[in-house]
Amino acid sequence: MTPFRTATEVAAGIRRGELSSRALTEQLFARIDASTVNAVIATCREAALEAASEADRAVARGDDTGPLHGVPMTIKDAFAATGLPTTWGEPAFADCVADEDAAVVHRLRAAGAIVVGKSNVHHLLADFGRTENPLHGRTLNPRDPARTPGGSSGGAAAALADGLTYLEYGSDLAGSIRIPAAYCGVYGLKPTAGTVPLRGFQPPGPPAPLPREFPSAAGPLARSAADLRLALRVTGGPLRPARQTRLGDFRVGVVLDDPACPVTGEVGAALSDAVDALARAGVRVREGWPADVDPVVQAEAFGFQVELFFASQEGREPAGTAGQEQRRAALTAAWARYLAGVDVFLCPTVFTTALPHDHRDRYDDQVFWIAQASLPGLPSLSAPVGEGLPAGLQVVGPAHEDDTAITFADLAADVVGGFVPPGAGSGRVLDR
Structure with a gap:
């Protein structure tokens, strides 16, 4: 029962x-104990093992089962999960154990998932490029311990890459799902804004609804695009059908580099090879930014929206709001026009x-490409491509058509590769 199978x-x-849920859960705990990347920072062994045993008994009885029945998984340490601490990496919250589930956790459990533990986060989720905090320490990248797994969902992505979980759920304000997914070579989705409820996603204390939900979102991380679809259906509800069901029918816009944020040679080569492979598979490629979209203006506008997000929680409004x-509305409309003719x-x-x-060199540039989908609130996922240290190919879909982006990434894996365990070479993992 290899730990690198997909949740599906x-x-x-x-x-x-x-497969036995109990055996899979025992295997995960053994791997968590042996891991050196510090991705999983809290577990609930007794409760998880008993839930897994009951899942096996339910199958033996012929009971109806949910889409994630018996699947052991971890959850980002920013969502409340009954019986587990919710610390956000802050020592003052070390003993804060949740007595009810966040909406996401409740829906995952209702679908049959078994939450076995919590994954590490950057302190108070305040960094997109690293995951470390004074309570649980630093998380390492399983592909190279000398490198960061990204943040703030770095523990989630590292746990998937290291075979410590079958599914994860994180949050993304300024790339906190997509950047770790890219750095660790897994899939990570920021859904259309507002798709997944954020109740229970907060530091310990009295319930405090976010004064402004845009642009923060909760979304899944996984080892396949199909797992993203499964997790999103469970937590966000029914999805609109994908626009296309065959890879060769997709109309695809492409920009792989920009003078405002040039990519490194290895990233450029990996992404160029991936697009060439897609074109050979029949994908219709249109190069260039959408009309009326200036990526520098959009990145600056997104930076203001992040500032506004935090200011709104403090009850203030920055000048020029x-x-x-109006700028955000205009850019959102420009993307809508563009995505009417591109899938x-x-x-x-x-x-x-x-x-x-x-x-620290070019550290803030990590958000430039993230901003292009985040400002208009579009669904976007990071898919792994390339050999060695993976690059992240960001797939942006039309608003409220998340499954169009997911389906494209799922089909594209057949020609550009997908998740590969650390040290396992390159290409799509076919024999797990």
Whole structure:
């Protein structure tokens, strides 16, 4: 029972009685104990093992089962999960154990998932490029311990890459799902803004609804695009059908580099090879930015929206808010016009592969490519491509058509590769 199977495969195997939820959960705990990347920082072993045993008994009885029945998984340490601490990496919250589930956790459990533990985060989720905090320490990248897994969902992405979980759920304000996914070589989705409820996603304390949900979102991380679809259906509800079902039918916009944030040579080569492979597979490629979209203006506007997000929580409004809201509306409309004639837009997730720990050169540039989908609130996912340290290919879809982006990434894996365990070579993992 290899730890690198996808959640979709594992769920099907459990339903058929070919895999044991108890055995899979025991295997994960053994791997968590042996891991040196510091990705999983809290577990609930007794409760998880009993839930897994009951999942096996339910299959034996022939009970109806949910889409994630018996699948063991971890959850980002920013979502409340009954019986587990919710610390946000802050020592003052070390003993804060949740007595109810966040909405995301409740829906995952209702679908049959078994939450076995929490994954590490950057302190108070305040960094997109690294994951470390004074309570649980630093998380390492399983592909190279000298490099960062990204942040703030770095523990989530590292756990998937290291075979410590079958599925994860994170959050993304300024790339906190997509950047770790790119750096660790897994899939990570920021859904259309507002798709997944954020109740229970907060530091310990009285319930405090976010005064302004845009542009923060909750979304899944996984080892396949199909797992992203499964997790999003469970937590966000029914999805609109994908626009296309065959790879060769997709109309794809592409920008792989920009003078305002040039990509490194290895990222550029990996993304160029991927697009060439897609074109050979029949994908219709249109190069260039959408009309009326200036990526520098858009990145600056997104920076203001992030500032506004935090200011709104403090009850203040930065100067120039009205003008910036008009700019966001205009850019959102420009993307809507563009995506009426293009199914998905491809660009880098981030300009580089995983950075060394404490590397500060061009640090803030990590958000430039993230901003292009985040400002208009579009669904966007990072898919792994390339050999060695993976690059992230960002797939941006039309608003509220998340499955169009997911389906493209799922089909594209057959020609550009997908998740590969650390040290396993290159290409799509076919024999797990």
